[in-house]
Amino acid sequence: MSWFFRNRSVNLIVLVVSFLLVFLPYFFNVPGLYWFSGKLMTIAAVTTAFAIVVAVYSQYRRSFRIINARRKGWPFHVYLLLLMLVTLFFGLAFGTNCVGYRWLLMAVVTPLSSVIYGILAFYMASAGARAFRARSLNAVLLLVAGFIVLFYQAPLTGAVFPAIIPVATYLNNTFAMAVSRVFAISVCVGATVLGVRMLTGRELSFLGFVEEE
Amino acid sequence: MGEEKGFDVFKRMATYDKRWIYVLLFILVLAPLLSPIGMPISVSDWTKDYYDKVNALKEGDIVLDSWDMEYSGYMELKPGVLASHRMFIEKGVKLCITLNHPEGLAIPAEVFGPLKSVMDQYDYTYGDDYIILGYVLPNEAAVASMATDFHGAVSVDWNGESIAGTFLDNIKDGGDFVMVASYTTGIVSGAIIRHFGQTFGIPIVRNAIGVMISAQTAYLDAGVIDALLGSTRGGAELEYLIHAPGPGLKSMDAFTLGHYMLIIFIIIGNIGHLGWKKRAEYRESTGIR
Numbered sequence: 001m002s003w004f005f006r007n008r009s010v011n012l013i014v015l016v017v018s019f020l021l022v023f024l025p026y027f028f029n030v031p032g033l034y035w036f037s038g039k040l041m042t043i044a045a046v047t048t049a050f051a052i053v054v055a056v057y058s059q060y061r062r063s064f065r066i067i068n069a070r071r072k073g074w075p076f077h078v079y080l081l082l083l084m085l086v087t088l089f090f091g092l093a094f095g096t097n098c099v100g101y102r103w104l105l106m107a108v109v110t111p112l113s114s115v116i117y118g119i120l121a122f123y124m125a126s127a128g129a130r131a132f133r134a135r136s137l138n139a140v141l142l143l144v145a146g147f148i149v150l151f152y153q154a155p156l157t158g159a160v161f162p163a164i165i166p167v168a169t170y171l172n173n174t175f176a177m178a179v180s181r182v183f184a185i186s187v188c189v190g191a192t193v194l195g196v197r198m199l200t201g202r203e204l205s206f207l208g209f210v211e212e213e
Numbered sequence: 214m215g216e217e218k219g220f221d222v223f224k225r226m227a228t229y230d231k232r233w234i235y236v237l238l239f240i241l242v243l244a245p246l247l248s249p250i251g252m253p254i255s256v257s258d259w260t261k262d263y264y265d266k267v268n269a270l271k272e273g274d275i276v277l278d279s280w281d282m283e284y285s286g287y288m289e290l291k292p293g294v295l296a297s298h299r300m301f302i303e304k305g306v307k308l309c310i311t312l313n314h315p316e317g318l319a320i321p322a323e324v325f326g327p328l329k330s331v332m333d334q335y336d337y338t339y340g341d342d343y344i345i346l347g348y349v350l351p352n353e354a355a356v357a358s359m360a361t362d363f364h365g366a367v368s369v370d371w372n373g374e375s376i377a378g379t380f381l382d383n384i385k386d387g388g389d390f391v392m393v394a395s396y397t398t399g400i401v402s403g404a405i406i407r408h409f410g411q412t413f414g415i416p417i418v419r420n421a422i423g424v425m426i427s428a429q430t431a432y433l434d435a436g437v438i439d440a441l442l443g444s445t446r447g448g449a450e451l452e453y454l455i456h457a458p459g460p461g462l463k464s465m466d467a468f469t470l471g472h473y474m475l476i477i478f479i480i481i482g483n484i485g486h487l488g489w490k491k492r493a494e495y496r497e498s499t500g501i502r
Contacts, residue, residue: 022357026412038361045355045366096318096347097372105319110284113316117285125238125471126231129478133486143483147476154472155446155465158255165255172430180431 226485292461
C-alpha cells in the first residue's frame with residue numbers, strides 16, 4: 001500500500017483535486033461544493049494543528065543532542081525541556097484555564113516575551129542612528145526623507161509644527177507606498193507562479209519528492 | 214581612512230560607543246514614564262477615520278474581534294486595544310474574540326481587567342455581550358474554515374462551554390459579522406482580508422504594529438481595509454479622541470524624546486563622518502599626519 005502514497009502521480013492528483021475543490025467555489029455557485037470546500041478547509045486546519053506534535057518531538061530530539069554533547073548553552077535546553085514538560089502536563093491534564101498553566105503563562109512566557117520585544121528598541125535605535133550616514137547622494141536623499149518622517153513620527157512635532165504633516169504624508173503616500181505595492185505585487189506574482197508550478201508537477205519538493213539532478 | 218595621531222573629535226563623533234545610545238534611550242524612556250511631562254500631540258486623519266468607523270457601530274452589532282498578536286506585540290498595541298474595547302463596551306457592541314497565538318491566552322485578563330469598571334457600568338457581561346473563542350485562528354486554513362462555516366469550525370468557547378444559544382447563533386458564515394476589528398502583528402492579517410474582507414465585503418478596521426504600517430498603508434489606500442490605527446501612537450490618539458487617557462498618552466512623552474534623541478545621534482554621527490572624511494582627504498593630499 002505504501003507505493004500508492006509514495007507515487008508521484010497520486011500525490012499530484014490529490015493536490016489538484018484539493019485545489020479545485022477550494023478554488024472553484026470562489027467563482028462558480030455549485031450547490032454542495034461550497035459546503036464541501038468549507039469542510040475540507042476545516043480538516044486542513046485541524047490537521048495542521050497536529051504539526052505541533054512533530055514540533056515538540058523535534059525540539060526534544062534536538063535539545064537532547066545538545067545536552068548530551070554538553071554544547072554551549074546546554075543548561076538553557078534543560079530549562080526549555082523542563083518548562084515544555086510542565087506546560088504540557090498542566091495543559092493536557094487540567095486544561096489551559098488551570099492555575100498552573102496560567103501561572104506559567106503569566107510568570108514565564110509573558111515577561112520573557114515582553115522583554116525580548118522591549119530590547120529590540122535599543123538595537124533598532126542603535127542601528128538606525130549609526131546606519132544613517134551621508135556616504136553618497138542616494139544616502140543623502142534617504143537621510144533627508146528619514147529625517148522628515150522621524151520628526152513627523154515624534155508625537156510633539158505635529159502639534160507644534162503642523163507644516164511637517166503634509167510633507168511626511170506625501171513621502172509616505174508616494175515613495176513608501178509605491179515600494180510597498182511593488183513588494184506586495186511581487187509576492188502575489190511569486191505565489192501564483194509557485195502555485196502553477198506545484199499544480200503542474202514541476203515543484204513537488206514540498207511533498208517530499210526531491211528533484212532529480 | 215588614513216592613520217592619524219592624537220584626539221580627533223570628528224572620529225569620536227562618527228564612531229561613538231553604541232552603549233551611549235542604550236543608556237540615554239533608557240533614561241529618556243523611563244523618566245517621562247515615571248514623571249509624565251504631558252507634551253501635546255497631533256491626531257492623524259487615520260485615527261479620526263478609525264474613530265468614526267467604530268463610533269458608527271450600533272448596539273447589538275456583532276463584530277469579529279481578531280486578536281492577531283502574541284503577548285509581546287500586545288505591549289505595542291495595548292493603548293489601541295484598550296481604547297477600542299472601551300468604545301465597543303460603551304456602544305454595546307457584541308464581540309466574538311479570537312486568539313491567534315498561544316500567548317494570546319494571557320491577553321484577555323490584561324484587557325478586561327483594566328476595563329472592569331466600564332463593563333460594570335454598562336452591564337457588559339461574558340456570554341451575553343462578548344465571547345472568547347480561544348486559540349482558534351492559527352493559520353489561513355482556520356480563517357477560511359471559520360469564514361465559510363462558522364459553527365462547523367467552532368462549537369465551544371475557550372472554557373470548553375458550548376456557544377449554542379448565545380448571540381453567535383446569528384452567525385452562519387463570515388458575511389454575518391458587521392465588522393472585523395483586527396489587532397495584528399501579522400499572524401493571519403492577510404488571511405483575514407482575503408476570507409472576510411474580500412469574500413464577504415466585511416469592513417475591516419485594524420490596529421497594526423509599527424513595522425507593518427507601510428504595507429498596510431497600501432491596503433488602506435486601495436480600500437481593502439477601512440481604517441488603520443498606527444501602532445502605539447494611533448492608540449494614544451484614540452485615547453485622546455475618546456477622552457480616556459491610558460497607557461498610550463502616558464508613553465507619548467517617551468516616544469517624542471526617544472525620536473528626538475535618535476535624530477540628534479544621527480546628526481552627530483553625520484557631522485563626525487563628514488569631518489573625519491574631510492580630514493582624512495586633507496591628510497592624504499598633504500601628507501601631514
